[in-house]
Amino acid sequence: MTDVERAAGGVLHRRSGEQVEVCLVHRPRYDDWSLPKGKLHGGEEPLAAALREVTEETGTAGIPQLRLPDVDYTLPDGRAKNVAFWLMAAAGDGPVRDTDEVDELVWLPLREAAARLTYPDERTVLAHVADLPPVTAVIALVRHARAGERRKWAGRDELRPIDPVGAKQADRIAGLLTALRPRRLVAATPLRCVQTLEPLAAALGDKPIVSDGAFAEVDDPDRLPGRLAEARARLASLRSAERVVVCSQGKLMPHLLASLHGTDDHQRFKTPKGEGWLLTWSGERLLGAARL
Numbered sequence: 001m002t003d004v005e006r007a008a009g010g011v012l013h014r015r016s017g018e019q020v021e022v023c024l025v026h027r028p029r030y031d032d033w034s035l036p037k038g039k040l041h042g043g044e045e046p047l048a049a050a051l052r053e054v055t056e057e058t059g060t061a062g063i064p065q066l067r068l069p070d071v072d073y074t075l076p077d078g079r080a081k082n083v084a085f086w087l088m089a090a091a092g093d094g095p096v097r098d099t100d101e102v103d104e105l106v107w108l109p110l111r112e113a114a115a116r117l118t119y120p121d122e123r124t125v126l127a128h129v130a131d132l133p134p135v136t137a138v139i140a141l142v143r144h145a146r147a148g149e150r151r152k153w154a155g156r157d158e159l160r161p162i163d164p165v166g167a168k169q170a171d172r173i174a175g176l177l178t179a180l181r182p183r184r185l186v187a188a189t190p191l192r193c194v195q196t197l198e199p200l201a202a203a204l205g206d207k208p209i210v211s212d213g214a215f216a217e218v219d220d221p222d223r224l225p226g227r228l229a230e231a232r233a234r235l236a237s238l239r240s241a242e243r244v245v246v247c248s249q250g251k252l253m254p255h256l257l258a259s260l261h262g263t264d265d266h267q268r269f270k271t272p273k274g275e276g277w278l279l280t281w282s283g284e285r286l287l288g289a290a291r292l
Contacts, residue, residue, distance in 0.1 A: 009037025062088030067290030142276030169274030
């Protein structure tokens with residue numbers, strides 16, 4: 001079986017007057033107009049690669065909002081290629097860094113951008129974006145980083161700290177979610193949840209971390225429905241902040257995500273320590289939940 005070449009990119013958008021414009025780049029090597037994108041570097045996460053490529057090729061930092069449909073195609077040498085796309089809001093401007101790859105860029109309304117694109121698959125991505133309602137809130141929901149083994153910890157469990165592997169996971173979370181530019185950081189009450197967000201808080205200029213018991217797991221299964229109701233209500237209130245990072249726990253998150261999707265199948269939402277989800281809303285409607 002041939003390996004799949006993996007790449008990532010973004011639909012970078014901004015508002016100009018009454019309309020939305022998206023950014024396209026011209027690549028002289030191929031003489032094409034395309035969405036900014038590029039290959040993953042080693043074990044790079046797709047979202048991290050998408051953010052990097054967008055910044056390098058457009059000079060504009062993107063704020064991730066929603067995972068879009070992937071594009072799959074076959075390269076001339078017969079290998080399969082997969083491109084993961086993300087919807088991104090334009091943030092700060094700067095110079096194009098990858099001048100060897102890109103020699104021109106344009107900001108165009110969606111309809112004009114679709115007509116300018118060289119590749120039909122990318123026009124399909126823009127058509128999907130054109131059908132989306134406005135994104136009003138993005139919440140990254142992450143599970144706390146590794147904190148050793150519970151049975152080897154002699155103290156109160158809520159005071160169990162993250163271990164060296166967990167510290168690396170927390171740094172990785174910070175490296176990925178700084179681009180979200182969150183306005184609030186919220187952690188379940190156990191120390192390991194707060195510690196998971198500390199590198200992100202530092203990267204954001206020592207942004208405060210608010211402890212919230214609504215996102216802490218419960219030991220008694222009979223209390224789970226009540227805790228889920230609390231967590232859902234708190235998420236609803238946090239949506240007013242537009243961009244938020246929440247650190248929760250492994251016995252609550254799958255049930256919370258299943259509840260948000262209107263299903264009882266919580267197994268599909270199992271989340272390893274130090275990983276998470278990007279949840280996207282338009283008003284009260286959940287537009288998407290993408291694994292990070």
